[in-house]
Amino acid sequence: MKKILILGDIHANYPALQVILNYVREYRFDRIINTGDFTVYGTFPNETIQWFNNRKKTVCILGNTERRILRILKGKKLKRPKKEEKRVMYFWTSENLLPNNVKYLKSLPRQTDFIIGNIRIGVFHGTYDDENETLFPDTPETRFRKLAQDAPYRVHIMGHSHTPYYKIVDGVHFINPGSAGRMFDGDPRASFAILKIFSGEITAVHYRIPYPVEAMIKGLKQNRLPDIYAKMYRTGRKLN
Numbered sequence: 001m002k003k004i005l006i007l008g009d010i011h012a013n014y015p016a017l018q019v020i021l022n023y024v025r026e027y028r029f030d031r032i033i034n035t036g037d038f039t040v041y042g043t044f045p046n047e048t049i050q051w052f053n054n055r056k057k058t059v060c061i062l063g064n065t066e067r068r069i070l071r072i073l074k075g076k077k078l079k080r081p082k083k084e085e086k087r088v089m090y091f092w093t094s095e096n097l098l099p100n101n102v103k104y105l106k107s108l109p110r111q112t113d114f115i116i117g118n119i120r121i122g123v124f125h126g127t128y129d130d131e132n133e134t135l136f137p138d139t140p141e142t143r144f145r146k147l148a149q150d151a152p153y154r155v156h157i158m159g160h161s162h163t164p165y166y167k168i169v170d171g172v173h174f175i176n177p178g179s180a181g182r183m184f185d186g187d188p189r190a191s192f193a194i195l196k197i198f199s200g201e202i203t204a205v206h207y208r209i210p211y212p213v214e215a216m217i218k219g220l221k222q223n224r225l226p227d228i229y230a231k232m233y234r235t236g237r238k239l240n
Protein backbone atom coordinates (compact mmCIF):
# COMPACT_ATOMS: atom_id res chain seq x y z
CA MET A 1 0.00 0.00 0.00
CA LYS A 2 1.36 3.41 -1.00
CA LYS A 3 0.14 6.40 0.99
CA ILE A 4 0.40 9.97 -0.18
CA LEU A 5 -0.47 13.11 1.75
CA ILE A 6 -1.86 15.82 -0.53
CA LEU A 7 -1.58 19.44 0.59
CA GLY A 8 -2.28 22.56 -1.42
CA ASP A 9 -2.77 26.30 -1.12
CA ILE A 10 -1.23 26.40 2.34
CA HIS A 11 -0.65 30.15 1.94
CA ALA A 12 1.95 30.39 4.72
CA ASN A 13 -0.50 29.04 7.26
CA TYR A 14 2.07 27.16 9.31
CA PRO A 15 -0.29 26.70 12.31
CA ALA A 16 -2.67 24.78 10.00
CA LEU A 17 0.21 22.75 8.51
CA GLN A 18 1.34 21.72 12.00
CA VAL A 19 -2.16 20.64 13.02
CA ILE A 20 -2.53 18.56 9.84
CA LEU A 21 0.86 16.91 10.37
CA ASN A 22 -0.04 16.10 13.95
CA TYR A 23 -3.37 14.65 12.83
CA VAL A 24 -1.68 12.29 10.35
CA ARG A 25 1.37 11.50 12.52
CA GLU A 26 0.59 7.75 12.62
CA TYR A 27 0.87 7.48 8.83
CA ARG A 28 4.14 6.73 7.12
CA PHE A 29 3.71 8.56 3.84
CA ASP A 30 5.55 7.50 0.71
CA ARG A 31 5.18 11.04 -0.65
CA ILE A 32 3.95 14.41 0.59
CA ILE A 33 2.63 16.56 -2.23
CA ASN A 34 2.38 20.34 -2.15
CA THR A 35 0.45 21.75 -5.12
CA GLY A 36 1.86 25.27 -4.64
CA ASP A 37 0.69 28.60 -3.21
CA PHE A 38 2.37 27.84 0.10
CA THR A 39 3.39 31.48 0.57
CA VAL A 40 1.51 34.80 0.83
CA TYR A 41 -1.35 35.93 3.07
CA GLY A 42 -0.10 34.17 6.19
CA THR A 43 2.95 35.50 8.04
CA PHE A 44 4.74 32.16 8.29
CA PRO A 45 6.23 31.67 4.81
CA ASN A 46 9.70 30.87 6.17
CA GLU A 47 8.50 28.19 8.57
CA THR A 48 6.31 26.66 5.85
CA ILE A 49 9.02 26.61 3.17
CA GLN A 50 11.61 25.30 5.63
CA TRP A 51 9.35 22.41 6.59
CA PHE A 52 9.23 21.22 2.97
CA ASN A 53 12.87 21.99 2.31
CA ASN A 54 13.93 19.86 5.29
CA ARG A 55 11.92 16.80 4.26
CA LYS A 56 12.66 13.99 1.89
CA LYS A 57 9.85 12.45 -0.18
CA THR A 58 8.18 15.81 -0.75
CA VAL A 59 6.88 16.75 -4.18
CA CYS A 60 6.56 20.54 -4.39
CA ILE A 61 5.68 22.87 -7.22
CA LEU A 62 5.29 26.63 -7.56
CA GLY A 63 1.88 28.25 -7.40
CA ASN A 64 0.96 31.66 -8.73
CA THR A 65 1.89 33.30 -5.40
CA GLU A 66 5.44 31.92 -5.56
CA ARG A 67 5.77 32.87 -9.23
CA ARG A 68 4.85 36.44 -8.31
CA ILE A 69 7.23 36.52 -5.34
CA LEU A 70 10.06 35.39 -7.61
CA ARG A 71 9.15 38.16 -10.08
CA ILE A 72 9.28 40.78 -7.31
CA LEU A 73 12.63 39.44 -6.14
CA LYS A 74 13.97 39.77 -9.70
CA GLY A 75 13.00 43.44 -9.58
CA LYS A 76 10.14 43.04 -12.04
CA LYS A 77 6.86 44.92 -11.75
CA LEU A 78 3.92 43.21 -10.09
CA LYS A 79 1.00 43.70 -12.50
CA ARG A 80 -1.50 41.64 -10.53
CA PRO A 81 -3.11 41.60 -8.04
CA LYS A 82 -4.35 45.15 -8.47
CA LYS A 83 -5.88 45.65 -5.01
CA GLU A 84 -3.48 47.41 -2.64
CA GLU A 85 -4.40 45.22 0.35
CA LYS A 86 -3.38 42.14 -1.67
CA ARG A 87 -0.20 43.70 -3.07
CA VAL A 88 0.96 44.55 0.44
CA MET A 89 0.89 40.84 1.31
CA TYR A 90 3.12 39.98 -1.65
CA PHE A 91 5.63 42.70 -0.84
CA TRP A 92 5.66 41.78 2.86
CA THR A 93 6.43 38.16 1.90
CA SER A 94 9.15 39.02 -0.59
CA GLU A 95 10.85 41.31 1.96
CA ASN A 96 10.71 38.75 4.75
CA LEU A 97 11.81 35.56 3.00
CA LEU A 98 15.15 34.18 4.20
CA PRO A 99 17.79 33.68 1.46
CA ASN A 100 17.78 29.91 1.83
CA ASN A 101 14.03 29.83 1.29
CA VAL A 102 14.29 32.02 -1.82
CA LYS A 103 16.89 29.57 -3.12
CA TYR A 104 14.50 26.69 -2.47
CA LEU A 105 11.64 28.42 -4.31
CA LYS A 106 13.94 29.07 -7.26
CA SER A 107 14.72 25.35 -7.42
CA LEU A 108 11.05 24.29 -7.77
CA PRO A 109 9.29 23.38 -11.04
CA ARG A 110 5.94 24.80 -12.18
CA GLN A 111 4.55 21.28 -12.55
CA THR A 112 5.92 17.78 -12.11
CA ASP A 113 5.10 14.07 -12.19
CA PHE A 114 6.23 10.78 -10.70
CA ILE A 115 5.41 7.09 -10.75
CA ILE A 116 4.43 5.24 -7.61
CA GLY A 117 2.93 1.75 -7.30
CA ASN A 118 3.01 1.64 -11.14
CA ILE A 119 0.67 4.65 -11.28
CA ARG A 120 1.76 7.82 -13.05
CA ILE A 121 0.76 10.95 -11.17
CA GLY A 122 0.89 14.54 -12.43
CA VAL A 123 1.03 17.46 -10.00
CA PHE A 124 -0.24 20.88 -11.12
CA HIS A 125 -1.21 24.17 -9.53
CA GLY A 126 -3.75 24.86 -12.28
CA THR A 127 -4.02 22.08 -14.86
CA TYR A 128 -1.79 20.00 -17.14
CA ASP A 129 -1.84 22.61 -19.92
CA ASP A 130 -2.70 25.85 -18.10
CA GLU A 131 -1.05 26.74 -14.80
CA ASN A 132 -3.64 29.50 -14.18
CA GLU A 133 -6.75 27.43 -14.89
CA THR A 134 -9.14 26.99 -11.98
CA LEU A 135 -11.16 23.78 -11.91
CA PHE A 136 -14.17 23.26 -9.65
CA PRO A 137 -16.31 20.20 -8.96
CA ASP A 138 -18.95 21.62 -11.32
CA THR A 139 -16.54 22.46 -14.16
CA PRO A 140 -18.09 20.78 -17.26
CA GLU A 141 -17.08 17.15 -17.52
CA THR A 142 -15.86 17.75 -21.09
CA ARG A 143 -12.90 19.67 -19.65
CA PHE A 144 -11.92 16.80 -17.34
CA ARG A 145 -12.39 14.38 -20.27
CA LYS A 146 -10.05 16.45 -22.48
CA LEU A 147 -7.38 16.47 -19.75
CA ALA A 148 -7.82 12.70 -19.28
CA GLN A 149 -7.24 12.21 -23.02
CA ASP A 150 -4.38 14.67 -23.51
CA ALA A 151 -2.21 13.96 -20.48
CA PRO A 152 -0.39 10.69 -19.78
CA TYR A 153 -1.49 10.40 -16.14
CA ARG A 154 -3.85 8.12 -14.18
CA VAL A 155 -3.99 10.72 -11.41
CA HIS A 156 -4.04 14.53 -11.69
CA ILE A 157 -3.40 16.39 -8.45
CA MET A 158 -4.34 20.04 -8.66
CA GLY A 159 -4.76 23.13 -6.49
CA HIS A 160 -5.61 26.78 -7.14
CA SER A 161 -9.41 26.69 -6.72
CA HIS A 162 -9.23 26.14 -2.93
CA THR A 163 -12.14 23.75 -3.50
CA PRO A 164 -11.87 20.08 -2.52
CA TYR A 165 -13.04 17.54 -5.10
CA TYR A 166 -12.39 14.01 -6.23
CA LYS A 167 -13.63 13.05 -9.67
CA ILE A 168 -13.01 10.00 -11.80
CA VAL A 169 -13.49 10.63 -15.52
CA ASP A 170 -12.70 7.91 -18.07
CA GLY A 171 -10.68 6.05 -15.45
CA VAL A 172 -8.53 9.11 -14.66
CA HIS A 173 -8.59 10.43 -11.10
CA PHE A 174 -8.70 14.21 -10.47
CA ILE A 175 -8.03 15.33 -6.93
CA ASN A 176 -7.94 18.80 -5.42
CA PRO A 177 -7.18 18.65 -1.68
CA GLY A 178 -8.77 22.05 -1.03
CA SER A 179 -6.81 24.69 0.81
CA ALA A 180 -4.84 23.81 3.90
CA GLY A 181 -4.59 27.45 4.90
CA ARG A 182 -7.23 29.62 3.28
CA MET A 183 -10.60 28.02 2.55
CA PHE A 184 -13.32 30.11 0.91
CA ASP A 185 -16.47 28.06 1.55
CA GLY A 186 -17.41 29.58 4.92
CA ASP A 187 -15.78 26.77 6.89
CA PRO A 188 -12.40 28.01 8.21
CA ARG A 189 -11.05 24.52 8.92
CA ALA A 190 -7.98 23.25 7.07
CA SER A 191 -8.60 20.96 4.10
CA PHE A 192 -6.34 18.18 2.80
CA ALA A 193 -6.51 14.71 1.26
CA ILE A 194 -4.89 11.30 1.53
CA LEU A 195 -4.37 9.15 -1.55
CA LYS A 196 -3.87 5.41 -1.29
CA ILE A 197 -2.66 3.06 -4.02
CA PHE A 198 -2.88 -0.68 -3.56
CA SER A 199 -2.47 -3.24 -6.38
CA GLY A 200 -3.46 -0.67 -8.97
CA GLU A 201 -6.53 0.46 -6.98
CA ILE A 202 -6.64 4.19 -6.31
CA THR A 203 -8.66 5.82 -3.52
CA ALA A 204 -8.67 9.35 -2.12
CA VAL A 205 -10.29 10.73 1.02
CA HIS A 206 -10.67 14.38 2.07
CA TYR A 207 -10.39 15.75 5.61
CA ARG A 208 -11.34 19.04 7.31
CA ILE A 209 -9.82 19.81 10.68
CA PRO A 210 -9.76 22.89 12.93
CA TYR A 211 -6.53 24.76 13.58
CA PRO A 212 -5.69 27.74 15.85
CA VAL A 213 -6.98 30.60 13.68
CA GLU A 214 -5.93 33.12 16.35
CA ALA A 215 -2.27 32.27 15.73
CA MET A 216 -2.68 33.53 12.16
CA ILE A 217 -4.45 36.67 13.32
CA LYS A 218 -1.71 37.40 15.85
CA GLY A 219 0.87 37.14 13.06
CA LEU A 220 -1.07 39.64 10.93
CA LYS A 221 -1.44 42.08 13.85
CA GLN A 222 2.23 41.89 14.84
CA ASN A 223 3.19 42.79 11.28
CA ARG A 224 0.48 45.46 10.90
CA LEU A 225 -1.06 43.76 7.89
CA PRO A 226 -4.63 44.52 6.66
CA ASP A 227 -7.46 43.60 9.06
CA ILE A 228 -9.48 42.08 6.24
CA TYR A 229 -7.28 38.97 6.43
CA ALA A 230 -8.09 38.42 10.12
CA LYS A 231 -11.75 38.33 9.11
CA MET A 232 -10.92 36.04 6.19
CA TYR A 233 -9.30 33.46 8.49
CA ARG A 234 -12.11 33.66 11.05
CA THR A 235 -14.92 33.26 8.52
CA GLY A 236 -13.25 30.99 5.95
CA ARG A 237 -14.39 33.37 3.21
CA LYS A 238 -12.62 35.22 0.44
CA LEU A 239 -13.34 38.86 1.19
CA ASN A 240 -11.52 40.70 -1.60
Ligand SMILES: [Fe+2]
Nearest residue numbers: 009037063160
Ligand atom coordinates in the same frame (compact mmCIF):
# COMPACT_ATOMS: atom_id res chain seq x y z
FE1 LIG B 1 -4.08 29.68 -3.73
